[in-house]
Amino acid sequence: MAPFPVVFSAAVEGPTDEVVLRRVVExxxxxxxxxxxxxxxxxxxxxxxxxxRAANLxxxxxxxxxxxxxxxxxxxxxxxxxxxxxxxxxxxxxxAVESWLLADRESLAAFLSISGSLIPATPESLSNPxxxxxxxxxxxxxxxxxxxxxPRPGSGRPIGPAYTSRLIEFAQTQWRPDVASHHSDSLRxxxxxxxxxxxxxx
Numbered sequence: 110m111a112p113f114p115v116v117f118s119a120a121v122e123g124p125t126d127e128v129v130l131r132r133v134v135e136x137x138x139x140x141x142x143x144x145x146x147x148x149x150x151x152x153x154x155x156x157x158x159x160x161x162r163a164a165n166l167x168x169x170x171x172x173x174x175x176x177x178x179x180x181x182x183x184x185x186x187x188x189x190x191x192x193x194x195x196x197x198x199x200x201x202x203x204x205a206v207e208s209w210l211l212a213d214r215e216s217l218a219a220f221l222s223i224s225g226s227l228i229p230a231t232p233e234s235l236s237n238p239x240x241x242x243x244x245x246x247x248x249x250x251x252x253x254x255x256x257x258x259x260p261r262p263g264s265g266r267p268i269g270p271a272y273t274s275r276l277i278e279f280a281q282t283q284w285r286p287d288v289a290s291h292h293s294d295s296l297r298x299x300x301x302x303x304x305x306x307x308x309x310x311x
Contacts, residue, residue: 115139115310117198117303119170120146120160122153125273126172126206128280133296134170136286137303150174157190164197168306171197172299174205177236182295198306200299207238209296210280212289220279222250233293242276243268 117134119141121127127144134141145160146153150173160171179185182201190199202209211217211232218225223245235241246258246269257271290297 115168115307116142117168117170117306118142118160118163119144119172120153120156121172122150122174123147123273125276125280126174128277129206129209129284130170130172132280132284133286133300134303137300137307139303139307150176154189161190161192161194161197161199164194166196168196168310169194169198170303171199172206173201175201175203176205196306196309198299198302200302201295203233203293203295204236205238207242207276208232208235209286209289209293210276210284211235211238211242212292212296213283213285214292216283216285216288217245217279220283221245221248221254223248230292233295240267243272246272246275 117139119130121130121144124147127147130144131141146156153171153173157171160169163169173189175182175185179188182203185201186199193199211228214225214228214230218228227245227248229235229241232238243259246255249255254275256269258269258275260266260269286296286300290300
């Protein structure tokens with residue numbers, strides 16, 4: 110291990126991803142420093158090669174959602190970034206970072222006030238994890254949570270007005286990355302790569 114906590118710079122798509130990333134990094138005993146991006150996937154991809162160059166000098170993490178852009182994460186990574194800098198951790202959540210949150214079924218069930226049996230056991234097999242989370246929120250026994258996380262009738266929106274803030278709350282206070290990594294291969298690989306980079310700083 111390095112004598113002092115390793116500090117990672119990072120870039121993500123949005124605010125939920127930043128909170129999830131921070132929880133993962135801190136669970137490995139490292140520190141998340143400046144976080145760039147947070148303005149969507151297209152802008153992040155436009156800056157990806159610049160972030161990769163920076164990872165020649167210091168540890169970096171770039172986290173993206175797979176969405177429907179490719180059949181699998183390796184195909185997307187090959188299309189987006191062919192060569193990784195030595196200190197780059199480039200990871201793709203399958204198919205979205207929500208699947209990592211879904212992977213901690215017990216904690217999410219408690220947060221949503223639903224039965225854990227309603228939460229899919231294999232979140233990475235879902236075609237739209239965000240839609241799954243919204244539909245789970247519809248089943249919540251808490252009226253406030255239903256109103257905040259699900260879209261209002263006629264709004265035309267896929268999520269509720271406080272969907273993001275509620276997910277951030279869950280990720281900050283109840284989500285367990287170590288537990289979730291047992292049910293999400295992309296998260297497990299992410300944790301392993303961070304641990305590997307920390308070891309390289311020793």
